[in-house]
Amino acid sequence: MMLDTKELANRIRKNSLKMVHRAKASHIASALSIADILAVLYGEILHFNPAEPNDLTRDRFILSKGHACVAVYATLAEVGVIPDAQLDTYGDDFSWLMNHISHKVPGVEFSTGSLGHGLPFGVGKALAANVRAQLWQTFVLLSDGEMDEGANWEALMFAAHHKLSNLTAIIDYNKLQSLDSVANTLGLEPLAAKLHAFGCAVHEIDGHDHGQISQSLKRIDSNRPTVIIAHTTKGKGVSFMENRVEWHYKNPNDEQLAVALAELRVSYA
Amino acid sequence: MRNAFIDELVVAAEKNNNIVLVVGDLGYGVVEPFAKRFPKRFFNAGVAEQSMMSLSAGLASEGFHVFVYSIANFPTFRCAEQIRNDVDYHKLPVTIVAVGGGVAYGNLGYSHHAVQDYALIRVMPNMLIAAPGDPMEVRACMRYLTHNPQPSYLRLGKSGERCIHSEVPEVYPGKWLSIREGDQYGDTYLTTGAALEIANQSINDAKLPGWSLNSVPLWSMSTKQAQVSQLERYSSVHTIEDHLMDGGFGSWLLEAAYTRADLLVKIKIKAIDSKVCGLVGKQSTLNVVGGLFDGY
Structure with missing residues (x-):
């Protein structure tokens, strides 16, 4: 599926804002951080059929930072896997669109919410494709703070040992965690060197540059898993949300929503 | 095993x-x-x-x-x-x-x-x-x-466990497997896991000819309801498990019967005492210390 990824990213941001506003939900800045990565993945890279989201030949995408789910729900609506109207149920009682990503939503492979589960789960999927000599790829999108979890490093060891070249992990390195910066929490640096030492092919990119995202996602190493360190800005696209810890939690009021949407209109135009 | x-x-x-x-x-x-x-x-x-x-x-x-x-x-x-x-x-x-x-x-x-x-x-x-x-x-x-x-x-246990059944039984979740039928509406031991051998030995050692012996190898949250009719068949049901009472098999059976006071009084639980936690010893020794068994 080839879409205008810039427009797709813009619409992901717009709908993510509307969803968290309506539901009075958290994590908008985490969602804005990954909008460009999702737009390039779904608009250009992933092989999938919106009419048959469980098609066996599809590429598998796992959102390990499940709290940023609104961005994926908005994406799935844009690419025609779920109806637009369903987005309005986000955060409602008994809604399928839970506030952490849910496998009950068509097109979602795996429910997360507790960090450090998506990558090892994706390793299992990539291993399954290898055992069966199938050609589909597995992509896992993680947060930077999530790299504190030991299970991710366990999984990387396994993936490198088994030469899972059909696995790509993307780390949304927006440098902010729940209380403070990554550097002030448990510093990850030198991240690229660590990942390289674990046996991965590593690419560092600007996680908002669609050309760089696209190129890096196409650079599959022949005998190693790939990790893309995507340098991003938490809250990207809405000036008053960018690089502010509080927007991990706060939801925009009516006035803030209007300002945010206006900013998106200007930057997209 | x-x-x-x-x-x-x-x-x-x-x-x-x-x-x-x-x-x-x-x-x-x-x-x-x-x-x-x-x-x-x-x-x-x-x-x-x-x-x-x-x-x-x-x-x-x-x-x-x-x-x-x-x-x-x-x-x-x-x-x-x-x-x-x-x-x-x-x-x-x-x-x-x-x-x-x-x-x-x-x-x-x-x-x-x-x-x-x-x-x-x-x-x-x-x-x-x-x-x-x-x-x-x-x-x-x-x-x-x-x-x-x-x-x-x-x-599983480890290895070297004795066979109690003479052939491979048919099992399904929640089902009690009869190893030995005693008196009708009598007493029964009910075990899960390796405690089967302990119960079997207890019956033999204490010469309890009227007692029945049942085991429940498959059980879960969703099979509690099926326990009621099986509890009704005995006058007393003595569970044995090599696990603490807290959160264990006997407690599961109590939960299964919790709406039936007449059934609850039939259930007697034998589980490992928490004083075993932190001790080392042979399995048989710790099972005795834990109160499961009077000794081999």
Whole structure:
């Protein structure tokens, strides 16, 4: 599926804002951080059929930072896997669109919410494709703070040992965690060197540059898993949300929503 | 028990190429028949239980029935959230296999004593516990699980357990297996797991000819309702388990009967006393100290 990824990213941001506003939900800045990565993945890279989201030949995408789910729900609506109207149920009682990503939503492979589960789960999927000599790829999108979890490093060891070249992990390195910066929490640096030492092919990119995202996602190493360190800005696209810890939690009021949407209109135009 | 397990697994894997074995760097002298016969379906996940459990869920999400093999608390408590979120919530066909149930590894210390595992597993809504009491029940449980892949926990002893059943019984979740029929509407022992041998021995030693002996190798949250009619058949039901009372099998039976005061008074629980926690000794010694048995 080839879409205008810039427009797709813009619409992901717009709908993510509307969803968290309506539901009075958290994590908008985490969602804005990954909008460009999702737009390039779904608009250009992933092989999938919106009419048959469980098609066996599809590429598998796992959102390990499940709290940023609104961005994926908005994406799935844009690419025609779920109806637009369903987005309005986000955060409602008994809604399928839970506030952490849910496998009950068509097109979602795996429910997360507790960090450090998506990558090892994706390793299992990539291993399954290898055992069966199938050609589909597995992509896992993680947060930077999530790299504190030991299970991710366990999984990387396994993936490198088994030469899972059909696995790509993307780390949304927006440098902010729940209380403070990554550097002030448990510093990850030198991240690229660590990942390289674990046996991965590593690419560092600007996680908002669609050309760089696209190129890096196409650079599959022949005998190693790939990790893309995507340098991003938490809250990207809405000036008053960018690089502010509080927007991990706060939801925009009516006035803030209007300002945010206006900013998106200007930057997209 | 371990040998019966691997025998059955190899037989099932011959017929079903979706059966995979993942081990947590354990199983020396046990898993080799599978590893040699099916090298492409055997994975050592290393000493990394969290990743082991999540990647097993990932394999299972692609249609494999994954057996995850390790010792005692490593494939359960060490990766409890991975079982809860990845396996149980997604209803994936992962069978966790823990050897050393109860105090089978008594001399190895508290780290290796699995006396709280039922408590952990049975609060997960989709998990089926398989706690066979002898090698025949191991085979029966394996046949059930390989025909009905689902989130499940197979608790094994070690090796050298005696056969109590003379043949492989037919099992299904929640069913009481009759090993010995005593008096009608009399007393019965009801066991799960390796406590079957203890109950059998108790009946023989104490010369209780009128007593019945039943075991429940397969049980779960969803099979509580089926217990009521089986409780009604006896005047008293004495559970025995090599697990703490808290969160254990007897407590599960009490919960199953909680709306029926007439049934509740019939249930007597014998479980391992928590004073065993922190002691080391042979399995038989610790079972005596824990109050399960008066001695061999």
